[in-house]
Amino acid sequence: MHPSLWISKTGMHAQDKQLSVVANNLANVATVGFKRDRAEFEDLFYQIQRQPGAQSSQDNQIPSGLQIGTGVRVVSTQKVFSTTGFQTTEQPLDAAINGRGFFQILLPDGTIAYTRNGQFHLNSDGDVVNGNGLPLEPGITVPRDTINFTIGEDGTVTVQTPGNAQPQQLGQITLVDFVNPGGLQAVGSNLFLATGASGDPVEGTPGQDGLGFLKQYTLESSNVSVVEEMVNMITTQRAYEMNSKVIATADQMLQFVNQNV
């Protein structure tokens, strides 16, 4: 059959995937701490139909060969860990990381997941948990009669309780960093898991060893740029249309040969 049919199919398939990535980014434009994905395209291997320099006859050589590329694919999606903005809130349990680093969240199976989303809550026991009720690691339990809750820039958590003139130190929020954050595996719910590609987590105090400072009363916005995604969407759509046009042309060629021979 006509090779162009299959080549253009890979083109449409790749644009399809790109659109899914764009759609997911746009869907998360308001998700706190969301990091957008970027699809990376790669041309597929080339088929050597005629080797350059081969003999076309006993005395003649083909000066240039014929290599036909077999299309395109999305080789990977990469999380882009840029930071675009912070929004100030009035919640004492909101914290943002100004710089590199991730909060640690204890999963029910005992492993640790990582997040940039610092929108914390308290559960009925007074534990600091994320929006899904999973506790922050190392755990911090806030006394019932707390008046004032403070997260320092270095992660120190202090509370003020009635009858005590001195603030009471509850614990310390630590952050972790990775050599290659792009290699983290996104598992949804704003959480990431360490992988072989990301390297091992390096734990430290906020503000030290290159980890970012913590900012209370602040949330990190999603880094999705609406305009960029819209432009991506337009180019994706046009590329899709052009690939489908190739399929239509190839089909017409086959139709023509069927009708005329």
Added chain:
Amino acid sequence: MDKALYIAMTGAVQNMQAQAIRANNLANVNTTGFKADFEQARSMPVFGDFYPSRAYALTENPATNYNPGWLQETGNDFDVAIKGDGWIAVIGPDGTERYTRIGNLSIGPNGQLYTGNNLQVLGEGAPIVIPEFDKIEIGLDGTISIRPRGQGPQELAQIDRIKLVNPPLEQLEKDENGLFKLKEEGAGPVLPDANVRMVSGFLEGSNVSAVEEMIHMLSLARQYEVHVKMMSRADENAEAMARILQIG
């Protein structure tokens, strides 16, 4: 049997292969650093101990379009694009040196620098390995400097320099993985060229011109129809001849 039928047939078959090259270009209209391939047809006379009255058509891709693609701003420190001529040297899948313009770099778990298609980037002599850092800067000439983890801005360290080369284009060709290599088998690695410039925060898009590819697509489709018409005409001729013989 009339030989015209076979000649028209090779025309149509070779035309399909030309179409496949154009289809591949269009499929890669969004691929970072992609370089479009040309297609051309050439006449191949049939040689032998007879009067050379026939020439078959032969499709080939004589060259790749080396025009630069447009630069797309991304703002990412690890995205680099080459301004003007030049190539980034990488280690190909078979372990030999290859050249590419794919500049969406990333860092592996042990600090190795990879291109977007997972090939290690060559530095001054060996693949680049970057120690842990807070901030990275890739300079105009490929020099990589970092602020090591936990150090102040006064501790800037120069790590390595991306090997940028600029061999004459007529010596280069695309290999089966879409990377570029020296045409001559076994030719030594190309020496770095200090004049190649790269900008960080940008990516080079594909240099496929969608309109041009579409026009070629359409013109090839029409050519194909002409070949097919020729085939059916040869068939009609054969039929007419058969009729004449029957009457006789």
